Amino acid sequence: MKIIAFVIALALFLLGMLLMGYAFEPDAPHGILFFAGIASVAVSLAxxxxxxKRVDG
Incomplete structure (x- = not known):
């Protein structure tokens, strides 16, 4: 269970960083991509x- 959760959290974290990076491209919807990146990083940390913490004990 912990390894699966780690892989999912890592993937969400990296996706969030990627989305925040793409928010600064010239033809991108800046606010939406940046907010989605922040939300993805927040979920990956949650x-x-x-x-x-609730599942393990």
């Missing part, structure tokens, strides 16, 4: 801090 998985180990909140969800796994």
């Amino acid at each position: 998985i180990p801090f909140h969800v796994l």
Whole structure:
């Protein structure tokens, strides 16, 4: 369970960083991509801090 949660959290974190980077492209919807990146990083941090604490013990 922990390894699967780690892989999902890592993928969401990297996706969030990628989205925040693409927000600065010239023809991109800046606000939407940046907000989606921040939301993805927030969810990736919430998985180990909140969800796994409740599942493991």
